[in-house]
Amino acid sequence: MKASAPIKEILTTLHKKYGLVGREFEVENLVHCVRTGKHVLLEGPVGVGKTFLIAAVAELLGRAVVRVDGDSRYTEQKLTGWFDPPTVLKKGYGADSYFDGPLAQAMRNGSILFINELNRMPEGVQNVLLPALDERKIEVPRIGTLKAKEGFTVVASQNPREFVATSHLSEALLDRFELITLTYQAEAEERDILKGATTYRSAANDALLEWTLHFVRATRNSALFKRGASIRAGLSLYDIAQEMGGKWDDFLRATTLAIPTRVELSEEGLEQGVQKAIEQTAEQIKKKSRSP
Numbered sequence: 210m211k212a213s214a215p216i217k218e219i220l221t222t223l224h225k226k227y228g229l230v231g232r233e234f235e236v237e238n239l240v241h242c243v244r245t246g247k248h249v250l251l252e253g254p255v256g257v258g259k260t261f262l263i264a265a266v267a268e269l270l271g272r273a274v275v276r277v278d279g280d281s282r283y284t285e286q287k288l289t290g291w292f293d294p295p296t297v298l299k300k301g302y303g304a305d306s307y308f309d310g311p312l313a314q315a316m317r318n319g320s321i322l323f324i325n326e327l328n329r330m331p332e333g334v335q336n337v338l339l340p341a342l343d344e345r346k347i348e349v350p351r352i353g354t355l356k357a358k359e360g361f362t363v364v365a366s367q368n369p370r371e372f373v374a375t376s377h378l379s380e381a382l383l384d385r386f387e388l389i390t391l392t393y394q395a396e397a398e399e400r401d402i403l404k405g406a407t408t409y410r411s412a413a414n415d416a417l418l419e420w421t422l423h424f425v426r427a428t429r430n431s432a433l434f435k436r437g438a439s440i441r442a443g444l445s446l447y448d449i450a451q452e453m454g455g456k457w458d459d460f461l462r463a464t465t466l467a468i469p470t471r472v473e474l475s476e477e478g479l480e481q482g483v484q485k486a487i488e489q490t491a492e493q494i495k496k497k498s499r500s501p
């Protein structure tokens with residue numbers, strides 16, 4: 210597809226070929242930002258589709274993506290680039306002994322730099338991004354100025370503030386990003402995601418699909434959970450339960466595998482423990498779901 214293709218065409222392809230469900234508004238915003246060389250902060254809870262969305266849009270626009278996963282031990286050199294000591298000994302300091310990190314690589318090639326969980330990066334690393342983002346250049350010691358090729362764009366993701374135990378982004382850094390927020394999708398869309406992702410794996414089990422859908426959604430509204438389960442949790446839950454036999458008891462057993470790692474209990478939930486909180490939520494949705 211042409212990089213300048215109409216957004217409607219992009220959306221149709223994303224829906225039909227990539228299996229994207231909904232997200233028209235977010236895709237449009239993302240494409241407008243990428244096309245104007247703006248940097249984007251994708252904010253949304255775990256498993257809401259941030260990585261999927263940016264990977265699909267970038268591929269469709271024919272844009273290379275360099276990916277970085279933020280963590281608290283990430284260093285400035287690892288992001289920009291570094292001198293390789295053995296090569297420096299042989300050849301001295303120069304372009305030959307300098308190895309590009311993902312930032313330099315993306316700038317040189319005019320690629321999209323996708324930084325997953327930017328807020329988990331140490332402040333020093335976040336600060337390296339400041340000149341890269343607005344002046345589109347970085348200073349590499351002993352080498353000089355590295356200028357970004359046209360097309361260089363940073364797309365960063367972060368989980369919403371209330372869920373983030375780590376640092377928040379500085380005002381200066383936020384000021385250089387456009388914000389696209391992803392929230393949990395509507396019930397009908399989440400049903401379609403489950404349908405789209407699970408039918409090729411196994412014969413459709415509609416009852417199981419409904420239990421899964423209502424269960425993950427119920428965890429998000431329940432007072433027992435501080436952070437509920439995403440659609441990613443739902444996809445896992447469905448797969449395991451179906452593999453076990455696809456009946457209600459299998460569903461219950463699968464929740465104990467697929468859910469505890471993917472939710473956070475509230476004070477109230479903690480009093481009962483995770484298994485009880487899960488069981489209670491499952492019982493509550495059993496009544497609501499269509500029976501097989």
Ligand SMILES: Nc1ncnc2c1ncn2[C@@H]1O[C@H](COP(=O)(O)OP(=O)(O)OP(=O)(O)O)[C@@H](O)[C@H]1O
Pocket residue numbers: 228229230231232253254255256257258259260261262402440441444
């Ligand atoms: N709108 C959607 N259409 C189709 N599939 C979706 C959609 N949203 C999410 N998914 C599916 O849900 C799963 C989780 O999505 P993804 O990994 O992109 O989440 P994320 O927001 O990047 O999560 P994290 O914060 O953990 O990195 C993927 O398997 C993806 O295919």
Ligand SMILES: [Mg+2]
Pocket residue numbers: 259260261325
């Ligand atoms: Mg992700």
